[in-house]
Amino acid sequence: MDLRTICLGLLTLGDRSGYELKKLFEDGSLGSIAGVSFGAIYPALGKLANEGLVSCRAEAQKKRPDKKIYSITPAGRAAFVEALMDPVAEDRFRSTFIFVMYFAHLMPGERLRELLSERIASAEQxxxxxxxxxxxxxxxxxxxxxxxxxxxxxxxxxxxxRQRHSVEAPAKRRLDDLREPCQLSPSLHGQAAGSSS
Amino acid sequence: MDLRTICLGLLTLGDRSGYELKKLFEDGSLGSIAGVSFGAIYPALGKLANEGLVSCRAEAQKKRPDKKIYSITPAGRAAFVEALMDPVAEDRFRSTFIFVMYFAHLMPGERLRELLSERIASAEQxxxxxxxxxxxxxxxxxxxxxxxxxxxxxxxxxxxxRQRHSVEAPAKRRLDDLREPCQLSPSLHGQAAGSSS
DNA sequence: CCCAACATGTAAACGGTTACATGATTAC
DNA sequence: GTAATCATGTAACCGTTTACATGTTGGG
Incomplete structure (x- = not known):
């Protein structure tokens, strides 16, 4: 689902400017999941307006650039409801943290602890x-x-x-296990396949 | 973290061709999270080879294009370990499912049930x-x-x-609640702010 | 004094997917 | 026969981020 459709959806909740749309996205429940940038929002809104899916009225402001308030049009609403019927694409997820942890055995223990603490903090946030x-x-x-x-x-x-706990506990294990050398099981190697099963 | 680095990391686990790398990624624990395409892997590997971070030997095969097996070089290994020390970028997550569910109240109940079932099936998988x-x-x-x-x-x-359960249960609630009209709380509206707090 | 918030927009760069091109082999 | 697996690569396209450009207001 592209930003264009997301903006359209957000506009079903009320009229808004590009600036406000970004805030709404980031401060709302969707924001705890991802961010958006102005460089994507403004062109998306422009395109939507071109297609007649949103209308736009400029609100003059003293000493600030005009605020352009967008409203979803009936056509826009119909298009959005239509979009909700489209087959949902798979989640697009790229996590540096997870990837890096996959190679925990190549990092110093200190780095590992740091990574874990950061991640815990951000989850708590x-x-x-x-x-x-x-x-x-x-x-x-x-x-x-x-x-x-x-x-x-x-x-x-x-x-x-639970993973971190083991470090601070007297038994001090598990997290140190992560630093053990890594070897793939043969079935994941796939090299010189021996026609398994 | 870009694909280039991911390929480099995967090559610390053993020599592999581009084709095998894709399989390893998708069949391994990282694959349950995201996919990769050849159109990204082959250029990434080429770039890595250019930079001397991986070496490449061609393995002739009868009746098949040469298999190009890549190995990580000492320089590549160093670069990868270095990369593990870089500050981790935030997760990049785009979920059409979640976005669409945010607008559950605009969909027919049938669609809602379908969406939920699909998602449950894919999580189970x-x-x-x-x-x-x-x-x-x-x-x-x-x-x-x-x-x-x-x-x-x-x-x-x-x-x-748990969410779906309520539909099938005699009390038949909750999921139908999702179809109720939606209104944002004033504090999320942010319109014509009345200097709150 | 400087930084954050308000407000919009453009252009370049980036990182990726999709589609295209090619072609043999094996399993159903 | 036809689909999947093996095997590599390129080019066009897409959506998004980052950086740039511009300028005011208000708070610490």
């Missing part, structure tokens, strides 16, 4: 953001998204903490 | 993939990644099932 949003959101759809975010971030946090 | 990988992975780093994936997907699955 996202959870806090979602919890703060919860009482403000009366709409069940939004509560669903918040609940989903909360469920997954909490699970990640629990997992991460 | 990913969990199955990770579980299948678990006994094959002796390396603690990889087990960490598998465990993390399992923890989050399981949490999502549980959440999703």
């Amino acid at each position: 996202r959870i806090a953001q979602l919890r703060a949003l919860e009482p403000l959101s009366t709409c069940p759809s939004h509560r669903f998204v918040i609940g989903l975010g909360l469920a997954t971030y909490t699970a990640e946090l629990t997992y991460l903490k | 990913r969990i199955a993939q990770l579980r299948a990988l678990e006994p094959l992975s002796t390396c603690p780093s990889h087990r960490f990644v598998i465990g993390l994936g399992l923890a989050t997907y399981t949490a999502e699955l549980t959440y999703l099932k």
Whole structure:
């Protein structure tokens, strides 16, 4: 789903300027998941206006550039509802953290601990953001998204903490295990395949 | 983290061709998270070779194009370990499912049920993939990644099932709640701000 | 004094996917 | 026969980020 459609969707919730749209996205439940940049929003809005899916009125402001307030048109609303029927694309997920952890055995232990702490902190922050949003959101759809975010971030946090715990505990294991050398199981090697199974 | 670095990392686990690298990525624990295309892998490998971070030997095959096996060089290994020290970028996550669910109230109930079922099925599939990988992975780093994936997907699955459950249960609620009209709380509107707090 | 927030926009760069081009082999 | 797997590569396209350009207001 491209930004164009996301903007369209956000505009079903009320009229907004590009600037406000970005805030709404980032401060809302979707923001705990990803960000957007102006360099993408403004052109998207322009295109939407070209296609007649949104209308735009300029609101003059003293000593500030005109604020361009966009409203979704009936055609835009129809197009958006239509878009909700399209087959959903798979999640596009790229996590440097996960990738880097896949190579934990190549890092100094100190770095490993640092990485884990950072990740725990950021998960806690996202959870806090979602919890703060919860009482403000009366709409069940939004509560669903918040609940989903909360469920997954909490699970990640629990997992991460359990992993880190082992370092600080007297038994001091597990995290150090991560530094053990790595070897792939033959079935993942796929080299000179021996016609398995 | 770009594909170039990911290829470099994967090559620390053993020599491989571009084709095999793609399989390794997709069949391994990282594959339950995202995919890669040849159109990105081959150029990445070429660039890596240009920079002397990997070496390449062509393996002639009867009736097939030469297989180009890449090995990481000492310089490449150093560069990769270096890359593991770089500050980790935030996750880049784009989920059409989550976005669409944010607008559940604009969809027919049937569509909603379909979406939920699809998502549940795909989460179950990913969990199955990770579980299948678990006994094959002796390396603690990889087990960490598998465990993390399992923890989050399981949490999502549980959440999703609980949401769906309410439809099939006699009390038939919650999921239908999602179709209720939506209104943002004033604090998220941000329109004509009344100097809150 | 400087930084953050407000406000819009453009252009270049980036990192990736999709489609195209080519072609043998094996399993159903 | 036809689809999948093996095997590499290029070019066009796409959506997005980053950097640039411009300027005011208000708070620390």
